[in-house]
Amino acid sequence: MRIGLILSIACLVVLDACTPAREHGQDHPGYVVPVERAVDSLVTIGQMSRGKAVLDSVYRALENPGTGDRYELLARLNYIYGAILHDNTMASLYADSMMLVIKEDVDAYPEQWAHSLFSKGDALLGLKNYGEAFEFYYQGRRFVQQRADSCGMSQFTNRLAGLRYKQGRYRDAVGYYKEAVLEHGYCTDRTDFYKYFAEGQGQVNSVGICYERMNVMDTALYYYNLALNFIKEREPFFTDPRHRDFIEQAKGVIYGNLGGVYLHLKDYGNAESYLKEGIRLNDRPDHPIRDAQLTKEKLASLFIETERYREADELLRDLRRSLDTIPNREAELRWRKRRWIYYDRTAPNGPLAYAALLNYLQLKDSVDAAQRELFRVDFVPEFRLLDQEYQVALLSKEDEQKTMFLWVAIVILSMSIVIGLLVWYDLRRSRKHVAKLTRLNRTIREQNIQLHRTLEALEQSQEDNTRMMKIVAHDLRSPVGGIDMIAATLLHEGGHTDDHRGMLQLIRTTSTATLELIGQLLHVHGKKENLKLDPVNLHMLLQYCVDVARFRANDKGQQLILETVPVVMMLDRERIWRVLSNLIGNAIKFSPDGSAITIRMMSESGAALIEVEDNGIGIPDSIKDRIFDMFTDAKRPGTSGEESFGLGLAISKQIVEAHGGRLWFESSVDRGTVFRVQLPGPIMEISSTAEHDA
Structure with a gap:
């Protein structure tokens, strides 16, 4: 039932991992970590194949997993094979893969890189390849030291302590464990449960174990209780x-250790209480059963010492079944010893006691042989040698750098000599040209002065010509206007022959075009300093322009649509009227009969935006870049043969830019054109005066 629950939780996480809300290439700890916990539980109870299947399915479900995701998969497999199954060959291969994944991104994953080096050392140590193991330990230590990571150093020191413990050098191990505890004091990140809590309580507990092995029971009790206090102080931070x-689980381990010390001190009451509590907490499939196995052996020893043989026999049988399912070499050795003692107490000198003794001694000899081999290993000289090799490598590298710097200095010196000679030669040649360059510079300066005077004369001439043109245009407007009025009156009276009416219509058309040309000439070269700025209600000005232009639009059956908002700005009313009238007139001129023309105005970001949109003949790409030129050759007749002079848009652009605005257009042939005028603010509040002036 418990296995099914674990698999169900894992499957739910797999389904959740398939949702599309994730970013590609990112790490997904929220998906991965819960499944890894479930997999640990499966492996702990002997369900290795199921555990691997669940783990593999999760990572297959992740689309484009991040570097951290791939590392966590490999690290978990390394832990399973190394710490749980004791298959150091596979653990070593997974450690290699861990380093390969992180190698290209060490700066982003420094802790993982250090852990992969230490994990490789652990696997090699298990394979009894001590030289290479110490080398990886050394690389990990150097990496952590270079990053000035005192917290990270506790992992390295903890491993050295563990090695001394396995060698049976408990006094040395205590020193390293205490050093690891001090280094762990620099781990202050409460969001990292493993570093802030798990490592620290384990190191303090290990100090107590070493003192227990040294038979210093009072000190062992002190450190076990210190570990419990450590847990009590920090557990509120984790919910x-x-x-x-x-x-x-951690409490269960420490309770088992406390029970062992009290058993050694013959305090059977406290011993039994702590041992049973430790078994209660950890004798579960999803908890550290191997620790529960050791605690059961201690409780069996208590039952034998207190002559509770039936309970001892039942507990030893239960422990046997557990060891057959989940092997534990240390617990196996203790079980064999305890079974021998049990038979020796209940049936002295009997065949069962003798067989149990032989069984125990056989395994003990094997363990002692391995212990003796490990005892001969001394990492202190190994690290001293690696340090020396590292220093030699540094000196060699420094020597190479110095040699390279020397060659660079020689090359630079040679180049400096060559450059000096070239400079000296060039200096000799340059002196011959100084006088010539001086004369040439004087000539250029004189020509520049002359050009400046000529430019000023041209500007003055242009201003005179413009002034003269405006005077002539102004003087011509009255007589030409009179001609237009007389022609219109005669056409209105009627009674004329067709030839006379044609002549009058021609006179009317020609005079109207001439008046338009004169009006445009009067607004050539509008400058900002010539503007007469007053508050102008653009809404009413547009309405006026549309009303005036509506007569021309009606002649072609066109519809003028006006969409505006109330806007008042400081403008030259007459000139802006000229711009708007010209744009609306062009739209009428170049739009077919019966079409619609939309004039709209809106306020955006403190500016006024006016659009004149038609559905006319459009502007070809070949003349788009010339329509704003004065006297441009890009002029074309209207859809009803109306004449164009090529001045209107040029003058309109000058007027708009004199107001600090912009005039531009968008057009497609046979689909129409949109001219836009943007006039900068500030936009004023509407007043009765502004409305009247408009």
Whole structure:
């Protein structure tokens, strides 16, 4: 039932991992970590194949997993094979893969890189390849030291302590464990449960174990209680159910150790209480059963010493079944010893006691042989040698750098000599040209002065010509206007022959075009300093322009649509009227009969935007860049043969730019054109005066 629950939780996480809300290439700890906990539980109870299947399915479900995701998969497999199954060959291969994944991104994953080096050392140590193991330990230590990471150093020191412990050098191990505890004091990140909590309580607990092995029971009790206090102080910071579960497991381990010390001190009451509590907490499939196995052996020893043989026999049988399912070499050795003692107490000198003794001694000899081989290993000289090799490599590298710097200095010196000679030669040649360059510079300066005077004369001439043109245009406007009025009156009276009416219509058309040309000439070269700025209601000005232009639009059956908002700005009313009238007139001129022309105005970002949109003949790409030129050759007749002079848009652009605005257009042939005028603010509040002036 428990296995099914774990698999169900894992499957739910797999389904959740398939949702499309994730970013590609990112790490997904929220998906991965819960499944890894479930996989640990499966492997712990011997379900290795199921555990791997769940783990593989999760990572297959992740689309484009991040570097951290791939590392976590490999690290979890390394832990399973190394710490749980004790298959150091596979653990070593997964450690290699861990380093390969992180190698190109060490700066982003420094802790993972250090952990992969230490994990490789652990696997090699298990394979008894001590030289290479120490080399990887050394690389990990150097990496952590270079990053000035005192917290990270505790991992390295903890491993050295563990090695001394395995060698049976408990006094040395205590020193390293205490050093690891001090280094762990620099781990202050409460969001990192493993560093801030798990490592620290484990190191303090390990100090107590070493003192227990040294038979210093009072000190062992002190450190076990210190570990419990460590847990009590820090457990309030962690409320996640997975963290709470680990905390209970850690308490169970320490309770078992306390029970062992009290058993040694013959305090059977406290011993039994702590041992049973430790078994209660950890004798579960999803908890550290191997620790529960050791605690059961201690409780069996208590039952034998207190002559509770039936309970001892039942507990030893239960422990046997557990060891057959989940092997544990240390617990196996203790079980064999305890079974021998049990038979020796209940049936002295009997065949069962003798067989149990032989069984125990056989395994003990094997363990002692391995212990003796490990005892001969001394990492202190190994690290001293690696340090020396590292220093030699540094000196060699410094020597190479110095040699390279020397060659660079020689090359630079040679180049400096060559450059000096070239400079000296060039200086000799340059002196011959100084006088010539001086004369040439004087000539250029004189020509520049002459050009400046000529430019001023041209500007003055242009201003005179413009003034003269405006005077002539102004003087011509009255007589030409009179001609236009007389022609219009005669056409209105009627009674004329067709030839006379044609002549009058021609006179009317020609005079109207001439008046338009004169009006445009009067507004050539509008400058900002010549503007007469007053508050102008653009809404009413546009309405006026549309009303005036509506007569021309009606002649072609066109519809003028006006969409505006109330806007008042400081403008030259007459000139802006000229711009708007010209744009609306052009739209009428170049639009077919019966079409619609839309004039709209809106306020945006403190500016007024006016658009004149038609559905006319459009502007070809070949003349788009010339329509704003004065006297341009890009002029074309209207759809009803109306004449164009090529001045209107040029003058309009000058007027708009004199107001600090912009005039531009968008056009497609046979689809129409949109001219836009943007006039900068500020936009004023509407007043009765402004409305009247408009």
